[in-house]
Amino acid sequence: MPPSDHPDLRALDAISDDPRAAASGPAPRVQQTIVLPDNIPMVSLLGPTDELLRTMERAFPRTEILVRGNEFRLHGPAGDLEVLDRLLDELLEILEAGQPLNKDAVERSITMLRGQTRERPADVLTTNIVSNRGRTIRPKTLGQKHYVDAIGDNTVVFGIGPAGTGKTYLAMAKAVAALQAKQVNRIILTRPAVEAGEKLGFLPGTLNDKIDPYLRPLYDALHDMIDPESIPRLMAAGTIEVAPLAFMRGRTLNDSFIILDEAQNTSPEQMKMFLTRLGFGSKMVVTGDTSQVDLPGGIESGLKVVQRILTDVDGVHFAHLDAADVVRHRLVGEIVSAYDRYDATKGAGR
Structure with missing residues (x-):
């Protein structure tokens, strides 16, 4: 109206x-x-x-x-x-x-x-994605609304943008909504275990203890969207799986909603491996921030490379979020914009 x-x-x-x-x-x-x-x-x-x-x-x-x-x-x-x-x-x-x-x-x-x-x-x-315990998750910016719509309309969606733009959080909400609507049978959440200044081998504990901190943001988002007491039961049943990217090799994932987080820290080979896990009845969302790559020197980010390869493939969509879509503290958006200006100036001076 x-x-x-x-x-x-x-x-x-x-x-x-x-x-x-x-x-x-x-x-x-x-x-x-x-x-x-x-x-x-x-x-x-x-x-x-x-x-x-x-x-x-x-x-x-x-x-x-x-x-x-x-x-x-x-x-x-x-x-x-x-x-x-x-x-x-x-x-x-x-x-x-x-x-x-x-x-x-x-x-x-x-x-x-x-x-x-x-x-x-x-x-x-007023676009509702999923509700839990009286709280409803919705997009808060136009860019986020386009991103959420793209997830609904495409099989593979890349959400690319700076921290705080809701890339992973909104993808998680769409995954939970798809599971609740029985559009998929399970949710698979994965991340590359790439160190940002620390070495996994130097951290105490078992392999799971070492990997868990890298997956913690995914657990945190799950707790916002699903009753916490239900999560262990769903994970034990395999309805929700949270695992490092290396654990995806050799699998075909059918009837699943699959999210790859921090994808800027994948190599081109890892990105290809992940995307070819797609099975029938499944949907993939790949999220990352190409300005925060933690890969060792000389390795190009798979998230950067894939944008040059899959741009024209039907069913694949690239959603780009920016500082205007940051929904954290006001300063986060201003910090992102300031870094963008600095990078542009540095690039122009070369």
């Missing part, structure tokens, strides 16, 4: 401060009053202590936003008012879907609207 069709949510007036402003300046200021339906709980829209209203004000510093009852009175550049008008539509759609609003949802909705994408923020932020 287009924003202009939302019931009872429309501007009552939109007038320029000066009819000659359009001719004399590029950004005339206008006034607009938007009346919300009477049944909208304003505290849900504005947030506790008006936190979400403050978020809107910070995002539109040139626009005055005054709320009286169920009316939004706006005064500012016409472009800002247009985005705010659409923003209120989207936020109401999210509330009507039964999802509470928070600061993150408001900020990400504004980013999407300013990006003038075809997808509506409400459609992105």
Whole structure:
């Protein structure tokens, strides 16, 4: 439903401060009053202590936003008012879907609207992947929504991007959802056991003790999506398997959802070995960050090589996430962007 069709949510007036402003300046200021339906709980829209209203004000510093009852009175550049008008539509759609609003949802909705994408923020932020113990996992950015959709539409998907973009987490959620829907019979999670500054042989304990730290992030994600008490039973039955990449050799994996994490640390030979494990009724997701390769010198990352080999193969999709898709602390996105700028500058200076 287009924003202009939302019931009872429309501007009552939109007038320029000066009819000659359009001719004399590029950004005339206008006034607009938007009346919300009477049944909208304003505290849900504005947030506790008006936190979400403050978020809107910070995002539109040139626009005055005054709320009286169920009316939004706006005064500012016409472009800002247009985005705010659409923003209120989207936020109401999210509330009507039964999802509470928070600061993150408001900020990400504004980013999407300013990006003038075809997808509506409400459609992105209300896409449910899997629910557990009252918590629902959803994409939080447009890039993540495209990534999740690609997993549903393709047999092999590569999720490539920096830390914090949800590459592995969302793939895990799709795997759990597929298992719950009986689309697959098991989930197989794997990672290359490549050291980043430590040698496996120097670590104490058995082989399993040495390998376990490399697989721990996969266990952590599982605990968010499946009741912890069920995980040992599912693993004992082989319904969920977590193993190093070396354990995949020689196998054919049918009716499985298979995730290869940290794929930037595979060699080209390991990547080929893994991809050829694909069996009937299975789906593969390969995730990695090509800027964080820990392979010994002289070995090219299999994740980099495979992008040159499989780009045009039907059923294979490469999803690229970037700093805009980081959903960790705000600084993580800024750190990723800063490193990207540094790498670009360093490359240009060569």
